[in-house]
Amino acid sequence: MYISSLRIRNFRNFLSASFEFKKGVNTILGENGSGKTNALFALRLLLDESLPRNITKLRDSDFCRNLGDWKGHWIVISVDFDELSAHEGCQMLKHDAGHMDGSEKGTLTYYFRPCLKIRQALFEASGNAALAQQLIDEISIEDYEPVFSGRANADFLCDHTYRDLVGDFQNFVFPDPDDKDFKAYGVKLSPLHEEVSFTFVKALRDVVSDLKNYRNSPLIALLKGLESEISDKDSKNITTLVSDINNAISELDEIKQVSRGIQKTLHKTVGYTFSPTIDIESSLPSELDKLLQKLSLTVGDNYVDGYSGDLNELSLGGANLIYVALKLLEYERKQEADKAAQFLVIEEPEAHIHTHIQKTLFENHAINKTQVFLSTHSTHISSVAKISEMNILGLNENHVDVFQPSNNLNPADCSRIERYLNATRSTLLFAKGVILVEGEAELILIPALVKKALGLSLDELGISLISMDSAFFEHISNLFHPERIRKHCAIITDLDTSTEPLPDDEAGDNKYQKSCRNSQKSGLLRKDKLDEHTKDNDFISAFYANYTFEVDFVGADNxxxxxxxxxxIYQQQADIAKSIGLLENGAVEIYGKEILRLADKVGKGWLSLLTSEKVTSQTYVPHYILDAIAFSCGRKLAPQIRYKMCCYRLSNPMPVMNDKDKAIQFFAENHVDINACIDEFEKQCPDDDLSYLIGQLDR
Known part of the structure; x- marks a missing residue:
């Protein structure tokens, strides 16, 4: 048996979210604050017996803030099971949660809802907006109850279903709680913790304190019950030894002297009549179960034979590894029990753990028969994960969306994408937007160009710039689709239009013209393929340099x-002067041929690196690159970001500026209304690159 999906409604930062899971390892990826911990906690609420029993009584802060007013709404969390077989360990779970349709599927649902009294009152107030709103305003978190049910088949993520089964809060219409639709809500039951094995390895922060803490230490969990496995003879010998030690310590003269001193002081202070009798005795527990709980870990160094010291002497990464090892041993012990399923949940294993160990930890559990749920923002882990086993969280203006990147992709397409996703390229899975480029020239120069011209890095804009090391963009861009990752992916490539005038009849081409014509044909073919690839997908778009990246950069007056x-590049001044003359020529057949010759001479990547060191705020950004940036941002940039870029432009030399002093003065006098400042910048600097970029964004 395994969990095939998790559905969350109104819980924390999930207004409505659906996760799809497979057997084996499942990876939940997302940027910081996107809700990875909340998703795992939702699983734990349903299945983790180690949580306190009162944890299911949630707080008002657990309601999604996007609801606005939480009062009267429900939190609904459901897991769907598959392959509920006739195996003995699955029978109870199938009996309680299995659907009655002959399938091997089942559903376990957690509701946090208003109690019956409140739901009845809301039903009776249906249609009376004033009375219903008054009842809602008076609801407190104490009026809520946690309920578990099995076999529910209603999809609470559907707004229509939610209105029917929970309530229509706009029209103040609420269902009758006495109409018990068991098929929709499911049958009420007790938590099913006992039917599954669930091991949770939390995000690794201050692990040393956890290892030493009696309540939290995974070592204590492993030692519990161990006394029953120790022979009676060994148990008796240990108990005798501890008793002898207690007696020996208690009878030491030094201990007796301290004891008599305390007693004497008490007599002097309150007298004999009111003084308690004092003695000091060693109290090591002689009961074996209590004695085992006093055991603690000591650690040594691989390079120092025979030494073993306190946990505090270990590095944070080493302590984390020990913690993980103890939790995994706990998990292995649980496997011995005949449960319906084994679940291992690991939260952000990358914290303080070396890259190689991250990959090893992931790959070792990828071959285990247990279903594993792993949350991460590690590019190293995501680079070895299968996209068919990923759920990606996207955070956009406080709204969290969940993407399944392999939806409706065939295995061959998935395999190609996974081969491309190394640790560098896998950053696209975490970005708010993506730009794919052909090679290292764009990868080096575009980030420098954006930073110097706009004052913000691509990272600050939430954009990942990914080099494909080729012009084959289709495989990776397939990830961005309404059914998969709903983020915007811009493709920047070259049309390779010939800079050399070509004869009407290609039979008359010389060797150089033939090469230019072939590149131009390839560029047009590439454009046709990309236009066809992107035409019905709002999340992908291609942006073209008319010639090549280098030629269009110079052609933008750079x-x-x-x-x-x-x-x-050159040592001889004559060579430098000759090249300058060619680059300053306004004809593309002249400057274009020269820049391509320089790129061929030193290499495109090296030329871009040298050029990136000379880029300033006065460098022009080719418009097709600005178009790509606007698209990859979803044509949205927060006013604060636009304002920051405007301030940067005004405080640095600009290639185009009308009445600069007037614009600066306007900004100085309008600290609050940043939108007015942005409008003024566009008015005063209509031909500036930033004004062009702002013009490509949604208002």
Whole structure:
């Protein structure tokens, strides 16, 4: 048996979310604050017996803030099971949660809802907006109850179903709680903790204190019950030894002297009549179960034979590894029990653990028969995870969406994507937007260009720039789709239009013209394929350099940056002067041929690196790159970000500026109304690159 899906309604930062799971390892990826911990906690609420029993009584802060007013609403968390077989361990679970349709599927649901009295009152007030609103306003968290049910088949993520079964809060219409639709709500039952084995390995923070804490230490959990496995003879010998030690310590003269001193002081203070009798005795527990709980870990170093010291002497990463090892041993012990299923949940194993160990930990459990749920924001773990086993959390303006990146992709497509997703490229799984580029030239120069021209890095804009090391974008861009990752992916590539004038009849081409014509044909073919690939998908779009990245960069009036690079390429002043003359020529057949010759001479990547060192706030950004940035942001940038870029532009030299002093003065006098400042910037600097970018964004 395994969990096939998790559905969450109104819980913490999930207004409505659905996770899809497979057998084996399942990875939940997401940026910080996207809800990875909340998703795992939702699983734990349903299945983790180690949680306190009163944990199911939630607080008002557990309601999703996107609800607005939480009062009267329900929190609903459901897990769907599959392959509930006739195996003995599954029978009770199938009896309580299994659907009565002959399938091997089942559902366990947790409701946090208003109690019957409140639901009855809301039903009776249906249609009376004033009375219903008054009842809702008076609801407190104490009016709520936690309920578990099995076999529910209602989809509470559907707004229509939610209105029917919970209530229509706009029209103040609420269902009759006496109409018990068992098929929809399920049959009330007790928690099913005993039917499954559930091991949770929390995010690794201050592990040393947990290892030493009696309540939290996984070592204590492993030692519980161990006394029953120790022979009577060994148990008796240990008890005798402890008793002898207690007696020996208690009878020491030094201990007796302290005891007599305390007694004497008491007599002097309150007299003989009111003084209690004092003695000091060693009280090591002689009961074996209590004695075992006093055991503690000591640690040594692989490089120092025979030494073993306190946990505090160990590095944080080493302590984390020990903690993980203890939890995994606890999990292995639980496997011995005949349960319906084994679940291992690991939260962010990357914290303080070396890259190689992250991959080893993941790959070792990927082959285990137990179903594993692992949350992470590690690019190293995500690079070895299968996209068919991923759920990706996307955070957008306080709204969390859940994506399944392999939806409706065939295994061959998934395999190709997984081969591309190394630790560098897998950052696209965490980004708010993605730009795919052909190679290292764009990868080096575009980030520098954006930072110098706009004052913010691509990372600050939430954009991952990914080099494909080729022009084959279709495989990776397939991830971005309404059915998969609903984030925007821009593709930047070249049309490779010939900079050399070509004869009407290609039969007349010389060798160089033939090469240019072939590149131009390839560019047009690539455009046709990409246009076809993106035409019905609002989450992908391609943006083209008319010629090539280098030619269009110079063509955007950036020859000065290339001229400053020439001394790093040539030693002879005559060679530098000749190249400058060609780069300053306004004809693309002249400057285009020269920049391509320089790129061929030193390599595109090296030329981009040299050029990136010369980029300033006065460098122009080719418009097709600004178009790609706007698209990858979903045509949305917060006003604060736009304002920050405007301030940066005004405080640095700009290539285009009308009445600069007037714009700066306006900004100085309008600290509060940042939208007015942005509008003024566009008005005063209509031809600036930033104004162009803002114009491509949604208002």
């Amino acid at each position: 020859s000065i940056e290339l001229k400053e690079v020439l001394p790093s």
